[in-house]
Amino acid sequence: MGGKAKPVSSSRQIHYSKRISLLFSAIFILLVFGYAGVVLFLQGDHPALPELTALFVSLMLVMGAAWNWSLRRQVTSFVDTLDEMVDRAIYGREKMTDFEETLLSSMEHKLLRYIEISKANEQNLETEKNRIKELISDISHQTKTPLSNIMIYSQLLAEVPELDGESRQLVSHIQSQSEKLEWLITSLVKMSRLETGMITLHSTVNPVIQTITRAVSHIYTRAESKQIDIHIECNHLTKARHDPQWTSEALFNLLENSVKYTEAGGKISIVTESNEMFTRVDVSDTGMGIPQDELKHIFKRFYRGHSAREYEGIGIGLYLTRKIISMQGGFITAVSEPGRGTKISMFLPQI
Incomplete structure (x- = not known):
């Protein structure tokens, strides 16, 4: 030294x-x-x-x-x-030290043993991580191909003019369920990749408005079909340190929930505010709201509230959102009141 x-x-x-x-x-x-x-x-x-x-x-x-x-x-x-x-x-x-009957010698040999065990565990974890990566890739590949074939065949079947009304309805159900299954597999693969560290987020200082616009563009058609107005209030100079692609994915999950649980003719607001440490992105809606006893559980994996079970979903959207934001050094909060809507805030770091 x-x-x-x-x-x-x-x-x-x-x-x-x-x-x-x-x-x-x-x-x-x-x-x-x-x-x-x-x-x-x-x-x-x-x-x-x-x-x-x-x-x-x-x-x-x-x-x-x-x-x-x-x-x-x-x-x-x-x-x-x-x-x-x-x-x-x-x-x-x-x-x-050698093998001496002293306190320091005993401590040194225990320390060396501990380091050897830690390195062995680290190697085992890395090996297991690589196995999980291969397993996820195999699952993704093996399921996408037959699912894509089912969707193509159902589309071709729907174009057959000889089908009667009942058959067309059954084909429509096959198409709908195939799309849900595709979305489910995609979400599970994303979640697994994030949890196992297969995906690396690249956080840089970027304008927030671009990330918001990208997320809104993917949900706009669904919002328009329910006549839900999306209002954006964000200064073009507002910036934050984040990965635009994955943060847009997180914001899309919030907007998707807002559109799903807001009645036709409702409103969704996206408002940003910056301070010295964080840029806050608030997503507020006029939807059904969340009871206080359920609010602390909404970011858990596969959790779905009692009032939300009549809607489609599996409960991983908010979990993925929190995972993406926390991996970038930020955090997320939620406030809500049944019948008066929900506001979820994403805090993105400035530095």
């Missing part, structure tokens, strides 16, 4: 500390018993007794100061040795 004197070996340090302790103990015992013997010999009325007492007190004070200095040196030396030992263990350098 640069600029630091190399500490003595652990065995020499232990022997040195024991000798110092024995020396101070012997001197202390001699002083106490010597003074007691002199007092008994002089019978307490000798004129030299005050001077002897003062001398004894002075010697005890000197002994205490010397003992304190010695202990501080021992502690400093022990800490320096321990620091050097930790550095050697971390960087795989040669051990400081």
Whole structure:
């Protein structure tokens, strides 16, 4: 270690500390018993007794100061040795001690054992992570191909002019359920990739309005079909450190919920505000709202409130949103009141 004197070996340090302790103990015992013997010999009325007492007190004070200095040196030396030992263990350098029956030697071997176990666990985790990556990729590939075929065949079947009304209705159900299954598989794959670290978010300082516009463009058609007005209030100069693609995905999940749970003719507002640390993006709607006892659970994986179960969904949209925002150093909050709508706020870091 640069600029630091190399500490003595652990065995020499232990022997040195024991000798110092024995020396101070012997001197202390001699002083106490010597003074007691002199007092008994002089019978307490000798004129030299005050001077002897003062001398004894002075010697005890000197002994205490010397003992304190010695202990501080021992502690400093022990800490320096321990620091050097930790550095050697971390960087795989040669051990400081052999198999000695000392405290430092025991600590060093336990530390080395702990580091070996940690490295082995880290390697196992990395291996398991790679296996999960391969499994997710296989699942994604193996399910997308047959599902795409089902959707294509159902579309071709719907174009057959000889189908009667009941058959066309059944084909329509197949198409609808296939689309839901495709969305479900895509969402589960995204969630798995985020949780296993397969996806890396690249956060840079970007204008927030572009991210908001991208998210709104994907939900606008659905909102228009329900005659839901989307109002955006965002300064074009407002910026935040975020990944535009994934943050847009998170914002889309919020907007999708707002459109789903807001009655026709309702309103959705997107308002931004910046301070020194965060840029806040509020998504407010005039929807059905969320009861207070359910509000703390809405960001959990697969959670769906009692009043939301009549609507389609599996409860991973808000979970994915919180995961995406937290991975960028931000956080998310929600306030709501049944019958009066919901406001969910995303806080994106400035630095």
